[in-house]
Amino acid sequence: xxxxCLKTASALPSYCTSECCDSPVLSQIDAxxxxxxxxxxxxxxxxxxxxxxxxxxxxxxxxxxxVTTPAPSAFLASAASTLTLRDVMLAQFGNICPxxxxxxxTLAWSAMANDVEPVSExxxxxxxxxxxxxxxxxxxxxxxATSSIDQARLLATVSAHAGDWLHAAxxxxxxxxxxxxxxxxxxxxxxxxxxxxxxxCPYGKQVDARGLHGLAFRKATARQQQHSHLNxxxxxxxxxxxxxxxxxxxxxxxxxxxxxxxSTQIPWARGKPLAWDVTVPDTYxxxxxxxxxxxxxxxxxDHG
Numbered sequence: 001x002x003x004x005c006l007k008t009a010s011a012l013p014s015y016c017t018s019e020c021c022d023s024p025v026l027s028q029i030d031a032x033x034x035x036x037x038x039x040x041x042x043x044x045x046x047x048x049x050x051x052x053x054x055x056x057x058x059x060x061x062x063x064x065x066x067v068t069t070p071a072p073s074a075f076l077a078s079a080a081s082t083l084t085l086r087d088v089m090l091a092q093f094g095n096i097c098p099x100x101x102x103x104x105x106t107l108a109w110s111a112m113a114n115d116v117e118p119v120s121e122x123x124x125x126x127x128x129x130x131x132x133x134x135x136x137x138x139x140x141x142x143x144x145a146t147s148s149i150d151q152a153r154l155l156a157t158v159s160a161h162a163g164d165w166l167h168a169a170x171x172x173x174x175x176x177x178x179x180x181x182x183x184x185x186x187x188x189x190x191x192x193x194x195x196x197x198x199x200x201c202p203y204g205k206q207v208d209a210r211g212l213h214g215l216a217f218r219k220a221t222a223r224q225q226q227h228s229h230l231n232x233x234x235x236x237x238x239x240x241x242x243x244x245x246x247x248x249x250x251x252x253x254x255x256x257x258x259x260x261x262x263s264t265q266i267p268w269a270r271g272k273p274l275a276w277d278v279t280v281p282d283t284y285x286x287x288x289x290x291x292x293x294x295x296x297x298x299x300x301x302d303h304g
Contacts, residue, residue, distance in 0.1 A: 019101035021071040021108045049191045059138045060157035072109040073129035080123035156283040215282045231278045
């Protein structure tokens, strides 16, 4: 993954200082990035998956940026930053003509963004140009999503903290390093890619190619392990605060017969103990899909 970051970063000086938004070389670099990413992650990045994968993490992508998309933004920001110096240098030669390279890059940017240009005090900031383009791509992916599952997936990827795991340093000593299969599965879920062959689980349920069945099935081993780990973290945190607590207390039931995952053994507030319940959410659960795909929820702000 580091190679991709360095490869993309190495192209920045080129398309910041020269007009190359229409160069066929950029498409060749994108093809190499896509092919390499597919090989490393062991997933099939189709024409439908690559546009999302090449978006920034906050826009639901993997942060492996395409070099074609930000090329006009990078050049226009660089040109705006050096405009005053350019005018001073060329003033001695008489009339200062508009730079045709800036004009062509502006047209290329307008075709991708379909929006007004950044205001004068922000024209030198690449993010001001590129942010509009990436938001347009993000909304375009959502509009093209035909199934409620894909709509829920795309909306979940841009929610707060959904991409934090992609920014975490892979440090084994503090359990931040994921296995190859865990990364492949996580990337597949994020991009909506098939991660397995359709089959029947040990309990007789059908599993589709995306492998979503295990996320919601109550008897799934991974789901139970995740629940236990989260409950363990919460219990240890309360114990660390020197508050006696117990997990799955015996004899403490709710009105529906279920018991909490833990409770304190001394009063927490106003003479009453604290009880908690750990829930492992699933974006693809029917109840969540109904909420995600409501018209009021589907709207994405024009300002990110």
